[in-house]
Structures are given as structure tokens and as C-alpha cells.
Amino acid sequence: VLSRPIHRFSFNQATANRWPTPEVIDGCAAAGVGWVGLWREQTQEYGLERTVAHLRAADVAVSSLCRGGFFQRDDWLDDNRRAIDEAAALGAPTLVLVSGGLGESDLDGARRRVAASIADLVPYALDAGVRLAIEPLHPMFASDRCVISTLALALDIAEQHPDAAVGVVVDTYHVWWDERVYEQIRRAGPRIAAFQLADWITPLPAGVLTGRGLPGTGCVDLARLWQAVDDAGYTGPVEVEIFNDELWNRPGADVLRETIASYDAVRSTR
Amino acid sequence: VLSRPIHRFSFNQATANRWPTPEVIDGCAAAGVGWVGLWREQTQEYGLERTVAHLRAADVAVSSLCRGGFFQRDDWLDDNRRAIDEAAALGAPTLVLVSGGLGESDLDGARRRVAASIADLVPYALDAGVRLAIEPLHPMFASDRCVISTLALALDIAEQHPDAAVGVVVDTYHVWWDERVYEQIRRAGPRIAAFQLADWITPLPAGVLTGRGLPGTGCVDLARLWQAVDDAGYTGPVEVEIFNDELWNRPGADVLRETIASYDAVRSTR
Numbered sequence: 001v002l003s004r005p006i007h008r009f010s011f012n013q014a015t016a017n018r019w020p021t022p023e024v025i026d027g028c029a030a031a032g033v034g035w036v037g038l039w040r041e042q043t044q045e046y047g048l049e050r051t052v053a054h055l056r057a058a059d060v061a062v063s064s065l066c067r068g069g070f071f072q073r074d075d076w077l078d079d080n081r082r083a084i085d086e087a088a089a090l091g092a093p094t095l096v097l098v099s100g101g102l103g104e105s106d107l108d109g110a111r112r113r114v115a116a117s118i119a120d121l122v123p124y125a126l127d128a129g130v131r132l133a134i135e136p137l138h139p140m141f142a143s144d145r146c147v148i149s150t151l152a153l154a155l156d157i158a159e160q161h162p163d164a165a166v167g168v169v170v171d172t173y174h175v176w177w178d179e180r181v182y183e184q185i186r187r188a189g190p191r192i193a194a195f196q197l198a199d200w201i202t203p204l205p206a207g208v209l210t211g212r213g214l215p216g217t218g219c220v221d222l223a224r225l226w227q228a229v230d231d232a233g234y235t236g237p238v239e240v241e242i243f244n245d246e247l248w249n250r251p252g253a254d255v256l257r258e259t260i261a262s263y264d265a266v267r268s269t270r
Numbered sequence: 271v272l273s274r275p276i277h278r279f280s281f282n283q284a285t286a287n288r289w290p291t292p293e294v295i296d297g298c299a300a301a302g303v304g305w306v307g308l309w310r311e312q313t314q315e316y317g318l319e320r321t322v323a324h325l326r327a328a329d330v331a332v333s334s335l336c337r338g339g340f341f342q343r344d345d346w347l348d349d350n351r352r353a354i355d356e357a358a359a360l361g362a363p364t365l366v367l368v369s370g371g372l373g374e375s376d377l378d379g380a381r382r383r384v385a386a387s388i389a390d391l392v393p394y395a396l397d398a399g400v401r402l403a404i405e406p407l408h409p410m411f412a413s414d415r416c417v418i419s420t421l422a423l424a425l426d427i428a429e430q431h432p433d434a435a436v437g438v439v440v441d442t443y444h445v446w447w448d449e450r451v452y453e454q455i456r457r458a459g460p461r462i463a464a465f466q467l468a469d470w471i472t473p474l475p476a477g478v479l480t481g482r483g484l485p486g487t488g489c490v491d492l493a494r495l496w497q498a499v500d501d502a503g504y505t506g507p508v509e510v511e512i513f514n515d516e517l518w519n520r521p522g523a524d525v526l527r528e529t530i531a532s533y534d535a536v537r538s539t540r
Binding site for chain 1: 409414420449473
């Protein structure tokens with residue numbers, strides 16, 4: 001028996017990352033889930049136009065597209081413009097930016113590069129009607145994935161641009177430990193472009209990327225963070241995005257069912 | 271050929287954690303190293319009085335004792351008093367506090383518990399002439415080892431007490447990613463009770479504890495952090511403390527030699 005999901009739930013396809021995109025979309029539609037979070041790699045694999053057509057036929061909307069960013073790469077400008085185009089084609093209001101690691105730069109220099117690159121992208125994003133969403137990643141990813149490690153730093157950059165152009169992602173996994181998180185969520189207010197639920201479990205696996213837990217399996221006060229995001233004025237979809245090897249080895253439909261149940265369990269504690 | 275170490279270098283015995291304490295002390299003396307950072311477990315294993323006698327005979331001083339803290343444990347008060355007594359017996363000016371993870375508490379509650387426990391310990395530490403040093407640990411340890419994740423949070427607690435009673439540890443491994451780190455080192459000033467050098471390398475191993483690199487093998491701007499600590503007025507020993515499985519599998523004397531060389535290499539870039 002499937003718990004009835006509420007309207008705000010969005011299933012990020014990375015949670016079942018071996019489930020083919022059309023099956024993800026159909027699975028969500030069958031479960032009454034109105035939103036999916038998509039990834040560029042999977043979308044390209046199935047084909048952008050086919051994905052758009054499949055979403056329309058299933059009446060499932062895209063809450064966000066992952067991901068632009070990685071500004072230390074040589075082709076960052078072309079690649080991010082393509083990502084914006086893809087988000088626009090998919091009807092995704094939000095393109096999630098993972099800003100990239102240190103590269104060969106110093107930390108301050110890498111952070112300035114991120115700010116400058118986002119400034120370069122803003123006119124293109126505004127033209128396309130896609131909002132760039134800076135995602136602070138946990139500080140354990142600062143060297144290799146994302147030099148933007150806190151919501152405060154993401155907001156320092158976002159606030160240089162109009163609300164409609166640049167927002168931030170609040171992912172509970174990345175920000176829960178920060179003693180300033182509630183103050184920064186209040187500060188963010190209308191800058192919150194996406195909200196993602198994931199829980200912190202230990203021990204972390206080698207490489208630390210795939211150690212996230214479904215909501216409720218870890219130590220994060222998800223209900224409090226969710227309430228804070230709502231209190232800041234956010235009314236959009238709530239994505240669950242879990243990178244976890246154990247989940248990835250299971251059938252997609254099972255993962256979706258369990259993800260919805262974990263979402264509902266957190267919701268019921270609010 | 272051994273590089274000649276400068277006076278401020280301190281070898282933390284965790285860097286060669288299978289090397290018996292008397293050999294660590296003798297090895298340091300033979301290499302011209304005037305300071306060691308000791309751990310309670312190893313000191314107890316060799317015996318507190320024997321360790322004290324061995325240090326005296328070798329003319330090696332203790333820069334810090336690791337560790338007190340873990341305030342979520344039932345026996346925290348007795349255990350921390352014993353740790354203070356041991357530090358005093360060893361002539362260690364500083365007892366490093368690793369504050370403990372979430373336990374069964376919420377994060378704010380756990381942080382309040384740390385502050386309250388330290389306040390309870392202050393009179394005992396002052397009587398013993400041992401300074402408590404709050405060590406912020408990297409946020410990836412917030413759930414299971416230390417809820418004090420930033421220098422700012424450590425200073426918020428330390429500043430409730432006299433300088434002589436409570437300071438902070440600046441370990442480059444734990445704080446390098448923080449966009450406020452230079453501002454907080456300036457704020458810390460005379461609160462800096464210990465300074466430790468370790469580098470950040472990827473990929474992190476499972477459990478993430480033993481993934482540190484010798485100075486110069488990773489991405490941290492150690493020279494800049496060291497300069498900032500000096501500019502804040504710190505003139506004490508500079509410990510190198512590396513948890514790394516590969517190092518732990520090597521003979522202690524080799525590890526000491528390589529640690530000194532890595533320290534000298536960082537020093538020469540300043």
C-alpha cells in the first residue's frame with residue numbers, strides 16, 4: 001500500500017540512478033507524484049525531446065535540473081549555457097549549480113571565479129527564464145566538488161543579482177551542521193530556489209559521495225529545517241535526493257515507494 | 271640527511287600511532303625535536319610516571335595532551351578531571367578537547383551541553399594550571415565526534431571564560447574551508463592555545479578519520495594559515511598531527527623524518 005504523497009513531494013532521479021528516465025517519470029505519475037528532479041546525463045541519454053514529450057504525456061513537472069556549475073573547467077561557459085537551454089526546454093524553473101572544487105586555484109580565487117562565472121551567466125539565464133540556484137555543498141566537498149560550502153557564502157554571491165536570476169538550494173545534508181543555518185535560511189527568504197531533504201548517516205563510505213540516508217534514517221532535524229524554509233516563505237516542491245549505493249542497487253519502483261514513505265514520515269512529525 | 275628542525279616543531283604521536291611512547295620521545299630527542307604532542311591512551315599504556323620520567327631524561331616537553339571532551343558520555347566529569355590531572359603531571363600546558371557528537375540530543379542542545387560542561391571544568395583546570403583548548407572539528411565529524419564545527423563556535427564558548435582557562439585549537443585540516451577562518455583567527459588572538467598542521471587530500475577513505483595528508487601533500491594553504499596564526503600573536507609550538515593509515519603502517523622513525531621534512535618544506539614557503 002502506497003502512502004498518498006502530498007503535492008510538494010518531488011522525486012529526484014539521482015535517488016534511483018539506474019532507473020531509466022521514462023520509467024522514473026511513469027513511476028512518479030503512477031504514484032501520484034507531480035514533480036521530478038532530473039539530471040542532465042540521464043536526460044541526454046534518453047534524449048531531451050523525448051524526455052520533454054514523456055513528461056507532458058505523464059503530466060509530471062520538473063522541479064529542478066541538475067546540474068550546471070563546475071566553473072573551473074575550460075568549457076564551463078558553453079556547457080552552462082547548454083544546461084540553461086536544457087532546463088528551459090524541460091520547463092525546469094531551476095538549474096542547480098555545483099560550483100566546482102579548488103582546481104589549481106587558491107580558495108579565495110576559486111570563490112571569486114564562481115562569482116564571476118555566475119555573473120557572466122545571468123543575462124543568458126534571465127533570457128531563458130531559468131533561475132540559477134547556487135547549492136552550497138558540505139565542506140567535505142570543498143576541495144574536489146564545490147568551494148561554496150555554506151549558505152552564507154552562496155547568498156553573498158546570489159545577492160549580487162536579481163531574485164529571479166539567482167537563488168540558492170537548501171539541501172539539509174549539506175547545511176544541517178552549520179550554527180548559522182537558521183539565521184541564513186531567514187536571510188535567504190525569496191532566494192530559496194529549491195529545498196532538498198536528505199539525512200546524515202555514519203560511517204561515511206570511501207569517497208563520501210554515496211553516504212546519504214533517506215529522510216528519518218539519520219541525525220538531521222529535518223522537520224525543523226523544513227519549517228524554517230517554509231517560514232522563510234518557500235512554497236515550492238520538496239525534493240528528496242539521496243546518493244546511496246544500497247538504494248542504487250534496488251529496483252527503482254521500490255526506491256520510489258520507500259522514498260515517499262520516508263518523506264511522509266518526516267512530514268507527519270512537523 | 272635530516273633537515274634541522276626549528277624550535278617550534280612538535281611531533282604529535284598520533285602521526286606514528288604504533289610507535290611506543292618511549293621510542294617517540296627518544297626519537298624526537300635524537301632528531302632535535304623539543305616538543306611532542308601526547309595522547310592519553312598511549313601515555314596510560316606506558317604509564318604516566320614513566321612517561322614523565324622519560325620526558326625529563328630526554329629533555330622533551332609536551333606541547334599538548336589529547337584529549338578531553340566527549341561530554342555526552344556518562345563519565346565525562348570524572349574522565350575530564352583525570353585528563354586535566356594527567357596534563358598537569360606531564361607539564362602539558364594544554365588539554366585538547368574533542369567535544370563529542372550529537373549523542374541523543376539535538377544539535378543546539380548538544381552545543382549547550384558542551385558549553386555547560388566546559389564551564390563546570392574551568393575551576394578545576396585553573397587550579398591545575400592546565401588550559402582547556404576547544405578544538406573545532408571538520409563539519410563531517412559533527413554527528414559522531416564533535417558538534418563544535420567552526421572556530422567561531424569554539425570562540426563563542428571560550429570567550430565566556432578567562433584566556434588562561436579556555437582557548438582554542440586551530441588545526442588546518444578542520445578549518446581551512448571556512449570562509450570566515452582568517453577573520454576568526456584574528457578574533458581568537460590570545461585564545462589560540464595550539465596550532466596543528468595537516469593537509470586535506472582526496473579521496474577520503476571510509477570513515478573519513480584517517481584521510482589526512484602530511485603538510486604539502488594536499489590543497490590547504492598552510493603557509494597562509496600559519497602566518498595568520500602568527501599575526502594573531504601565537505608564538506607557541508606548531509604540531510603536526512596526521513591520521514593516515516599509510517603512515518601508520520611505516521616505522522616510526524621514518525614517519526618522524528618525513529614529518530619534519532614536510533614541516534620544513536611548508537616553513538620554507540612562508
